[in-house]
Amino acid sequence: MFHRRRPPHAPARRTSLRTLLTALGAALLLPLAMLTALAAPAHAAGTLTATFTTQDNGSWWKGTYVVHNSGPAAVSGWSLEFDLPAGVSVTGHYNGDATVSGRHVSVKNAFYNATVPAGGSTEPYSYWFIANGPIGAPTGCTVNGDKCDGSPDVPPTAPGAPRATAVTAHSVALSWAAAQGGDHAVASYEVLSGSATVATATTTSATVTGLTPATGYTFTVRAKDTRGNAGPASAPLTVRTVDPASDPTPPTTPGSLRATGTTSSSVGLAWDKSSDNVAVAAYDVYRGGALVRTVGADTTTATVDGLSPATAYTFTVKARDTADNASPASNAVTATTDDVAGAGKQLKVGYFAQWGIYGRQYFVKNLDTSGAAAKLDVVNYAFENLDPANLTCQAGVTKGVSANPQDPDEGTGAGDADADYARPMSADQSVDGVADDGWGKLRGNLNQLKKLKAKYPKLKVVVSLGGWTYSKFFSDAAATAASREKFVKSCVDVWIKGDLPVYNGAGGPGTAAGIFDGIDIDWEWPGSEGHPGNHYGAQDKANLTALLAEFRKQLDALGGAHRLLTAFTPADPAKISAGWDLSRIFDSLDYANVQGYDFHGAGSDNSWEPKRTGDGSNLYADAQDPYPFHFSVEDAVKVYLDAGANPRKLTVGFPFYGRGWQGVTDGGAAGEWQDANGAAPGQFDTEAGVRGYNNLITSFPAMTVRHDEQSVSTYGYTGPGGQWWTFDDAWSIGKKTAWIKSKGLLGGFVWEMSGDTPDGRLMTALNDGLK
Structure with a gap:
């Protein structure tokens, strides 16, 4: 039975990408190798200064900034900011990556002059620019945020004296006149009672709460600038809270x-x-x-x-x-509240496999060129792993999975930072046709997702955590309130705030900010067996509910636009019962992606169902199904609806791939539910029994395709003793999307986008059916 042996996300997909990565040419890997010497930015504030000189060359002049390090340790990574004099324009930049906005210039180090040695400088590779206009020194120069001349920051002035605008028994509302910024703009205010900070605000008012009735308090206010410099305190205000006895x-x-x-x-x-x-x-x-x-x-x-x-x-x-x-x-x-899609609309979600850029040669760009991006509402970027030691969201490593899908440590510590954000994409692999420069802080899939979102502003992208191979440590991370808080914070920091670990010169604080609009939990499976070696127990069901609540809490605490929180959930009633409290999880989840595929199949190691064929994604239970268990989309969704789940919180899964057997007898049923002799050869050597839809139909152009009206399933047969494949096509997608709409469900999702035809035939069918 599939649900106890192999999930919809076959681990061999990750194995094949490692093999292909090794085979990539040295020309591609050379820029990455050159960058491995760069250390993580760890500059000591205040040790860097910068001096400016000019050189008159007649029709143009040269401006040079030399960065000096007076500290006892080398500084890795520097940035300059300055304002050009009025009337000056810049036509070229050297030894630095510069951005000009009006008169303001921001410069990042080049990869070869990033490190400033102790007591040394950036010479002979200091940043310089070509300028036209009157020769003069820029103003407002900072290096790594500190003044270029090394002098201390001037803090903000004192705010005006506070006044009480409302006083109750337990609170005092205050307002004050704004402080003036010094070298940096005012960012916030602190309200002090003595030396203790009792309230903070970003405006010129605040309310102090938790006070004792009929008690006198003295308050002052001070401003802090964008660099955290605090100015002097205001004049004090003394006020007395209300005595409740005076007004019953x-x-x-x-x-x-x-x-x-x-x-x-x-x-x-x-x-x-x-x-x-x-x-x-x-x-x-x-x-x-x-x-x-x-x-x-x-x-x-x-x-x-x-x-x-x-x-x-x-x-x-x-x-x-x-x-x-x-x-x-x-x-x-x-x-x-409204649902995510909006009244009368259906949601369309598609998984993008991180490793698809290797053997499949499927890039984020293909979401655009196939027409899929214009039809999708959400892209799930799959998958990211959990750190096995720290039980946090893992990023910044490149470690392959083992070649054995039964290895309990197949995915332990594995990840692909190269594919995520370090691999330079060529122009023909890029959404906008512009190649990565090889030393930018954001490259790879994440940079392409950023470009895709810029082209399709309504498209949301979420990061999917776990999957079949990466779910081993979810149970440990969810075990206690402290571990849940730590795990969730790490995921928010890395994937939402974008604080990617520095890897091969890429990454750093905030480099991936704004790419992901939420988090998708693909824990396979809480409370029951998943991949061999996965940790699980009866406690997982309650801990998963608490984990989702912690994700919802921390995502909401960020403020701003609502962040999505979704989950991939099983079709197997036993797995639902063991791990998913359907009466509580939807208090946190925006929606659940309910498994609608892999009801039957033969895995690459022939450990699943190698001896008999079976429908993989049928809408209704098949009356001819000889298995002792009977799966269907209808039966899977019914479990959720019967438990009280709102149908507008459920999407149904569609496979953009087929599962196949070989040595299949006919039995008068064109191979359906018949004896077999193991998994059929797959699209890749390490993935027997699996082919993407496009690969399937092009590999077997003469295959007889049949449509079972009773179960709503599609299958193909190559003849007696040949291969038999179960898959979805435009016909079955049309039938199933009509059913989704008839049940008032939220929509559908796809595993995974690379299986479609180059012109997006299946995605078009899904989109047309869910209009």
Whole structure:
């Protein structure tokens, strides 16, 4: 039975990419080898300075910055920023990678002058530019953020004296006049009580909470600039919190609470104002029994965000006066958030296999040229691994998997930083036709995904963690509250904030920021057997629920646009029961990608179902199915719906590949459910029994293709004693997408995009069916 032996993501795909990577020519690998000597940026702040000189060459002049290191250790990595004098234009840059915006110039070191030795400088390879216009020194020069002349930063001025704008029994609201920036702009303010920071703000107001009633407090405010320099404190303000005994009367109940609008992650609310014998101080918004928002007394609207799509929420509002007396709760109002796709629309998700750039020669560019990118809503970039020692999100390593799919350590510590962000893509492999320069901080697939998103602004990209080969340590990472928090933080730091480890000159803090719009969890499988050697136990079910909640919490805490949190979930009812609490996981998930393929198959090691053929992605259970277990898309989805899952949180999987057997007898059924003699030869030597759709139809142009109307399945047979393949084509995709729409499901997803024809025949069928 497949679901206990082999998942939809065959490990041999990773093995083949390592073999092919080794075979790549030296011309491709040479730029990477040259970069291995570069160390991670670890400069000591304040040890670098920069001096500027000019040289008049008649019709143009030369400006040169020499970077000096006065410290006791070498500095690896430097950057310059400066403003050109008025009337000066620059026509060329040397020994540095420069960006010009108006008069402002930003320069990064070249790969060969990145290291500034202790007591040395960048000579003889210092950055210089060709300029036209009046000769003069630039202004505002910084090197690695410090002033080029080595003088200390001038901090912001003191803000104006704070004043109390609202005082209650437990809080004081303050405002103040803005501070003036010194060498750098003001970024934030700190409110101090004595020497303790009691509130922070990015504007000129803040509320200090958690105070003791009827107690005097003295506050000052100071500004901090973008580099963290703190200015002097303001004049002090002394204020006394309200004595509750002075006002025992609560405000009146807020009236007519109503929902004013929804998105997939928020609900807007409005209500009629309350009155009070002294004054209303604030309104508190509750979701169920939990306080989720507080707004001021002059505001009778609020937006509650951080919500899950396609989910009903109930809200109430209470007014609160200055003595912190709370009114009775308003009427309750229930609102349902929108789903991710939008009313009347279906979501289309496609997995892009990281290693497809090798044997498959399928690049991010092919998503564009095939027409798929214009049809997809979300691209899942698969897969990234877990660090086996630290139990964190792993990046920055290139280590292949073993060639044995039964090896318990097949994927332990494996990864492909080259494919992710270090491999320079050529012009003909690039989305925009521009080759990677070989020393940029972001190259490879991630740079191409960045370019693809620029071309298709509505396209979302999420990073998929785990998969069949990389799920070994999920159980350990999810085991405790502390391990979950650590693991999730590492994933957010690496994949959402983009803090890639430095590898072969690529990576560094923030280099991948903005590429990924969320995280996809492909844990195969919590609570039950997956790949040989995977860690699992009965505790996984509760721990997975808690892990998803921690992901949702940390993703929402980032602020800004809503980040997607999705999961690949099984079709096998036993695996669902063992690992997936369907009553709780959708509180965190935006949607689940429900497995709709690999119901039957023969793996490359013939350990799965080598002796009998079987449908791999049938919509309905086949009446002729002789197996003791019967899988179908309909039966898989029914488990989720019967458990109360919102259908608009479910997508169904479509295979863009086929699974095959050889030595297949006819039995009067054209090979369906008949005896076989193992997996058929695959598209790649290490992947017996698997061929991408395009490879399948071009390898067997004379294959007889049949469509089973009863089960809605497609299969092909090459004749008695030959090969039998189960796969999806435009016919079955059309039938299944019609069923998805009839059930009100969210949409469909694809494993994986490289199997399609160059002109995107299957993706077109999926898109047409889900319109």
